[in-house]
Amino acid sequence: MTTIAAPVDPECDPRVRAVFDDIRATRRTDHVNAFWRHLAFDAALLERTWAEVKTVMATPSALDPLTKELVYIAVSIANGCSYCVHSHTAAARAKGMTVAQHADLLAVVALAAKTNQLATALQVAVDPAFDQATRGAD
Numbered sequence: 001m002t003t004i005a006a007p008v009d010p011e012c013d014p015r016v017r018a019v020f021d022d023i024r025a026t027r028r029t030d031h032v033n034a035f036w037r038h039l040a041f042d043a044a045l046l047e048r049t050w051a052e053v054k055t056v057m058a059t060p061s062a063l064d065p066l067t068k069e070l071v072y073i074a075v076s077i078a079n080g081c082s083y084c085v086h087s088h089t090a091a092a093r094a095k096g097m098t099v100a101q102h103a104d105l106l107a108v109v110a111l112a113a114k115t116n117q118l119a120t121a122l123q124v125a126v127d128p129a130f131d132q133a134t135r136g137a138d
Contacts, residue, residue, distance in 0.1 A: 002038060010040035019043075019050050026058050035083060066095040074109050 011017040020032045020040075039046040057068055069092035076084035089102070097105075128134045 004038065004041055006034065006037040007040050010037060013040070013043055015043035016040045016046060019046050022054070023050060026054060033087065035087070066092060066097060069095055069097070070101075070105050073105060074112075077109050078113070 007013075007016075011020055020036065023032050023036060024030055036046065036050070039049055057065075057072070061068075063071070069088050072088040073085060073092060076088060089097075092102075
């Protein structure tokens with residue numbers, strides 16, 4: 001159940017329509033998913049959020065698009081966001097994620113969760129070799 005209803009006709013707002021048109025063009029689809037439709041209750045929030053998503057996820061950078069989606073899935077799992085786990089798993093599949101890669105990703109996420117919890121429970125001090133402040137510039 002949502003905490004706010006999606007606007008009935010969000011594209012009657014020209015700012016929302018412009019963002020939705022850009023989403024469609026950037027993603028090469030006619031579909032604007034529920035996340036964006038719900039954010040349309042606040043055109044400024046929609047604009048800011050889409051601009052950041054477009055910059056980080058759709059602009060070429062040092063990480064390839066599939067890697068970005070895999071990281072997004074891992075963070076979404078850690079944050080407990082079912083919507084983002086589903087949407088970015090679909091996006092990763094569209095970008096070529098194989099069943100084996102998905103299984104490897106889940107194994108890494110599970111291992112990281114376990115070792116993070118153990119390190120936190122044991123309150124293990126960070127090794128000086130891992131601490132940039134004690135190592136100086138690389």
